[in-house]
Amino acid sequence: MKSLTKKLRDTMIAGIIFLLPILVLVVLANKVLLFFTGLTSRFAAMFGLKSFLGVSGGTIAGAIGLLLFILFCGYLVRVAFFKQITNWVDNKLSAHIPGYSIYREMAMSKLVEKEEVLPYQMAALFPSDGKFVPCFVMESGNNGEVVAFFPSAGNTKEGSIQLVPGSLLRKLPETDMRKFRQAIDKNGIGLMEAIK
Missing domain, CATH: 2.30.30.140 (SH3 type barrels.)
Structure with missing residues (x-):
């Protein structure tokens, strides 16, 4: 009975550790979207966009604003100074968040198609x-x-x-x-x- 309880506890802890980075990303994405929705709702009202297909104009403008911001950040990363900042942040996250480097590599392998190096002679x-x-x-x-x-x-x-x-x-x-x-x-x- 003790071994079953220990296995169950270990499995629950592993599940929490697995879900924690995903939950953090979801919460951060939600906060950023709410921030952009708050900023852009005035612009949406100014242009007369109250709602579209049941979605409020502020949410639509916030999503478009977020996409434009992501595009802008993508261009900034191409500048050497900002690339160094990005690398520094990646190193800090890898050092302090368990499993960050694994998730980052998984995401990068899906985003960037690079030729895999084969380890065979x-x-x-x-x-x-x-x-x-x-x-x-x-x-x-x-x-x-x-x-x-x-x-x-x-x-x-x-x-x-x-x-x-x-x-x-x-x-x-x-x-x-x-x-x-x-x-x-x-x-x-x-x-x-x-x-x-």
Whole structure:
């Protein structure tokens, strides 16, 4: 009973820690929108916008004002001085808010499409029960052993890591690792072309 209570308590704490940054962002966004709504409601009334489709004119003008402010801040970040300020704030938030850097990287990966750096040295095939299993060479040791990553079919981000004799591997140094990885992600479709 005590272990169940402890697991439940730990799970509740983990849930709170997970939701806390999201809740803070929602509350901040709400406060900023209310601030802009208060500022822009006079402008909306001045232009005769009382409501549109049941939404008050102040809210519409506040949302437009917020979007313009975000756009303005986006241009400011391109200036070197403001970029340094942004980096300083990011470092402080990373140091003081648990999990901030993880959430930031998740958000940035969705916003900015950059080419992912693959941590593999090369693609390879490992013999197993008369067939070859696709894998990636992560490191090569001085004694001829190799750290190999064996991805799961359909998901190259999960799998197993094994220390194997390098002499058993059929190394594919000329193979395009992106095509090789994509073929594994597609459950093997395109693998034959990738290893040519």
